[in-house]
Amino acid sequence: NAGVTQTPKFQVLKTGQSMTLQCAQDMNHEYMSWYRQDPGMGLRLIHYSVGAGITDQGEVPNGYNVSRSTTEDFPLRLLSAAPSQTSVYFCASSYLLRGGTDTQYFGPGTRLTVL
């Protein structure tokens, strides 16, 4: 049981480049989400999904796309990277409970730098 895995761990991009951050979980969790963490800002929700084929926007979705074709995978795509997207990105997953979610399990993070 690997939990939540994220790749890559580190990435450097040039402005305008695109890339996909990978996230996978092997706990059969319905709920998956992406956060970004910036100094002094805590964790901010980018996008989330409550099941395969269902995604929705969080607090800071601009510049990011997601899809959920399987229960296990929830990739985050940066369409045209900007320096403002320099951050640490965390993927999390959990079971769904009535009216909410269970314990969030976080991956180890991807540290992204956009030059």
Added chain:
Amino acid sequence: TQLLEQSPQFLSIQEGENLTVYCNSSSVFSSLQWYRQEPGEGPVLLVTVVTGGEVKKLKRLTFQFGDARKDSSLHITAAQPGDTGLYLCAGRNSGGSNYKLTFGKGTLLTVNP
């Protein structure tokens, strides 16, 4: 957007001291969670509180949910260097079905030996 204000933002203490971290909001939350995050890792859940006035203990850590479910506190007794880390509170909106967690900005705790 419901906001969670954490205080203090930074805390540096000596081993053996006690401390309290606060998490406050003007909004009501159906539940509130506390996470600890160590450098280079993702946050790890410490506790979930769901009932107003609820108190939970985890070894030297005591968590309390306010009676009105708008605030919470984390008290650490006899802090140890292993307690060093970023402490985050996160609340789930009250009323209806809501999957989103709102995180505070965190309290960075350093316990010096």
